[in-house]
Amino acid sequence: MTYLWAFLFGGLICGLSQLAFDKFNLTTAHILVTLVISGAILEGLGIYKGLVSFGGAGFLVPVSGFGSSIARGIISESKRLGWEGLFTGAFELTGLGVTAAVIFGTLAAIFSRPKD
């Protein structure tokens, strides 16, 4: 069942983003930044966790999930360490992914060429 919600909610977030892109002439960067900030705020309000437990990857995979993961790391580390956690927590959950992106990117650059 979670798979259905993942599809429905994940698709919805993307579909609404597309509407915003077409209607308001926004750039992709503007939309992604809005989503990532929203994810962080909703995580701070305690809402995003609930969304993920219901809609699973439908909320985790869109880049708002990335924002919520950054916020989640910062919140948990700052609870644990105090103010230093505000600085150390950002990559607690996302570090794996960002590091992976750099490594895969470099590998791809070594072994692949942009296609025509």
Next chain:
Amino acid sequence: MADKLLGKQTMRLKSPPVITARATVVGHREGEGPLGEYFDHIIPDDLWGEDTCEKAERKMMEEAITRTMEASDLTPEQIDLFIAGDLLNQIVTSSFVARQVGQAFLGIYGACSSMTEGMALGSMLIDGDYADHVLVATSSHYQTAERQFRFPVELNIQRSGRAQFTVTGSGAAILSKQGKGPRITEVTLGKVIDLGLRNPEDLGSAMAPAAADTLLQHFNDTGRNVGYYDLIITGDLAAVGATMFADLVKEAGHTLGNKHIDAGTMIYGANPRFKAGGSGCGCSAVVFLGYIMKLLEQGRYRRVLFMATGALFSPLSYQQGESIPGVAHAVVVEAQ
């Protein structure tokens, strides 16, 4: 009043220079388009065996020049002047190719209007008795333009229906004081016109006002109208820009109708993959030098107005919220 100046912006060439040789080299997408058979050489892929697409673009311009020289009877030393421009920062393609050409060099930048800017300049120098033979060339390349103006090639972008696709192509031509071939009889140099358009995904609409301005000025200066020409070819307003251009010209009382075609819409045909059509210096250059010149030589057209248009913005200017000014230069080419 200067002797050969007509009206405000048109120069009459009293000894019209002849387009004695030309050649075009294009990428595989252009080769697969409706005009494929008219180009002299089609490269197999964007890199053409080189490490970078910038090197490939230079190789294309060199190839176009080599073939042009072969088509003429001239030795390299007989070229008095080399005029070239392209889209890359500091027009490096042209400057680096100029090393091989080895003769006096004038680099020009007119964005996609470079071909007619070069032809106009070369014609005036020949008519003014300053040169016997002038070599003019331009080029553009899809990947080099994308990475300079926009995004990495593998990035997921959705292009709007107004967007244009930079043509991978280079055209070169030799203008001579004497010889056989179509001749350039007048040139009209354009003003920069900016109606405040900001969308880099719709360059055609940004350039259309400049094209209209130059054409109307040309008609004013010469006293001619649409009927004088068999063909008015613009480069590259593409689908959206061409409509805007025709409208603007109509508002001033001239109906273009079937006499107007645009290199941007012709190079890829109506293929929706390429959205509104082609753009880039190479677009108008290869369409005119490859296709239109052939029709002029065959006598299918007698009098053609060739007007290339350029969008004079930089990657930084539109990020800083500036609008996109346009310019258009026209040359009148008459069959022998």
Next chain:
Amino acid sequence: MMDKAQLDQMRQYQKKVQDKGPKPPMLINFLKAYLIGGLICLVGQGVFDFFAKIEGTQGETVATTLAGMILLGAVATALGFYDDLGEFGGMGAAVPITGFSNSVVSAAMEYRREGFILGLGGKIFSVAGPVLVFGILAGFVVGLVKALAGGYLF
């Protein structure tokens, strides 16, 4: 200096460009984005369930899921078809975390031509930068507010 007539002419022309040009088919684009985005999230759900069995905490599952999706996006970019996904699905390809990965990997592949250090190294985050920067900024502010409210800042 621009007079009123010129400003009017500009406005008139800009309006005409807006009205006369092709308009994006919003419904079709919405559906395409929905489809592609939904499918990618479906795959993400599979990845999540896979890691949930292996990882100890939910936090670790989240981290590995994000990384797994980033890997998939990277592979799709390296194989050259993620841009086609974007051409078709628009935001459906840009919004999922695979879009982030695509922006990093495509930049790496593109700019390596200027060398690994200055080209790849210098520009690898050129497209993804805003997402990282504003994610961090937003997370920081949210965390700060919570810490102040919760009294555990110091």
